[in-house]
Amino acid sequence: MTASLLLALVALALVDSTSFGTLGIPVYLLLALKERPVLRMAVYLATVSVFYFAVGVGLMLGLSTVFDQVGQVLQGRTWYWVEAVVGVAMFVVSFWFDPKRRKPKPPRPPKVGAGTGSMVALGVTAALVEVATMVPYLAAVGMMTSAGLTPVEWVPILAGYVIVMIVPALLLLVVRAFAWTWLRPKLERVNAWITKNKTEAIGWALGIVGFLLARDGIANLFFK
Numbered sequence: 001m002t003a004s005l006l007l008a009l010v011a012l013a014l015v016d017s018t019s020f021g022t023l024g025i026p027v028y029l030l031l032a033l034k035e036r037p038v039l040r041m042a043v044y045l046a047t048v049s050v051f052y053f054a055v056g057v058g059l060m061l062g063l064s065t066v067f068d069q070v071g072q073v074l075q076g077r078t079w080y081w082v083e084a085v086v087g088v089a090m091f092v093v094s095f096w097f098d099p100k101r102r103k104p105k106p107p108r109p110p111k112v113g114a115g116t117g118s119m120v121a122l123g124v125t126a127a128l129v130e131v132a133t134m135v136p137y138l139a140a141v142g143m144m145t146s147a148g149l150t151p152v153e154w155v156p157i158l159a160g161y162v163i164v165m166i167v168p169a170l171l172l173l174v175v176r177a178f179a180w181t182w183l184r185p186k187l188e189r190v191n192a193w194i195t196k197n198k199t200e201a202i203g204w205a206l207g208i209v210g211f212l213l214a215r216d217g218i219a220n221l222f223f224k
Contacts (some may be wrong), residue, residue, distance in 0.1 A: 001145075005144075005147055006198065007141050007142060008140075008143060008212050008216065009143065009144070009157065010164060011212065012056075012136040012137070012140045012143075012161075012209065012212065013136070013140070013160075013161045013162075013164035013165050013209070014140055014159075015136045015166065015208050015209065016136045016137055016165045016166065017165045017166065017169075018168070019130060019134075020126075020130070021048060021127060021130045022048065022165050022166055022168075022169060023168055023169055024042060025044070025126055026044070026169040026172065026173075027172065027187055027190050028043065029044060029204070030172060030173070030176050030183075030187055031184070031188065036116075036172060037176065038177050039116065040116055040119045040149055041119075041173050041176075042125045042173065043116045043119040043120060043123070044119040044122055045123070045166045045169055045170065045173070046123075047119065047120045047122075047123025047124060047127075047165070048126060048127050048166065048224075049125045049162045049165070049166055051124060051128075052127060052134075052162050052165065053159060053162045054139065055092075055137075055157060056137065056141055056162070057155070057158065058159045059109055059138070060141060060145060060154055060158065061142045061152075062115050069084060072091070073210075074150035077221060078221040079159065080216075080217045080218075080221045081217065081221065082202060082217075082218060083142075083146070083213050083214075083217035083220075084113065084213070084214050084216075084217030084218050085212075086213055086219060087209075087210045087213030087214030087215070087217055088210065088214045090135070090206050090207070090208070090210030090213065091121075091206070091207050091210030091214060092210075092218055093206055093207035093210075094207035094210060095207075110141040120224070135206060135209050136209050137179055137211055138206075138211045138213065140161060141158075143216070144157065144158070146207075146211065172187070181200070184187075
């Protein structure tokens with residue numbers, strides 16, 4: 001595994017860490033939860049992490065099987081052309097999410113139940129909703145698959161990716177436990193910003209991932 005691949009995966013994980021499920025809902029929960037907030041938030045983040053990891057393992061195994069069956073069709077220059085074209089297309093589409101073009105509708109805040117079981121249900125629901133839009137995660141899985149990593153290599157990398165995804169929320173959780181009075185007004189401003197700029201954030205995510213895919217494809221096509 002090359003250093004450039006590792007850096008690209010870290011960048012994608014950081015983009016994923018700003019999604020509504022990994023940051024938006026945690027910020028809302030920190031403001032809304034009154035009873036055992038730290039424990040219930042930890043349950044939510046653990047649920048999201050396990051779900052994403054399980055999906056990643058399934059995708060890696062499935063994509064590896066497809067790659068083995070298709071053989072050279074999706075490898076070599078053909079794969080890099082596909083990667084470059086998809087990356088450029090994603091980068092162009094990202095401009096469609098410009099707030100000047102679209103008026104984003106703020107998402108409805110999730111309903112918060114009383115027990116930790118509700119946190120598990122909320123985590124699964126949030127992850128399921130985002131499966132169709134987890135573009136950075138899918139791109140990361142594609143990169144690992146095309147790099148030909150063995151399970152011994154990609155399993156810890158995938159686990160690390162998922163951990164990086166929830167690091168911002170974990171940091172907020174730690175601060176919530178020790179400095180809530182200081183943190184609360186800042187979280188309220190962050191929550192308002194996320195609600196207002198969710199659509200623009202999707203555009204940024206598409207643009208960043210598209211750039212990374214296009215850069216990797218073009219670099220392998222013309223500079224190797």
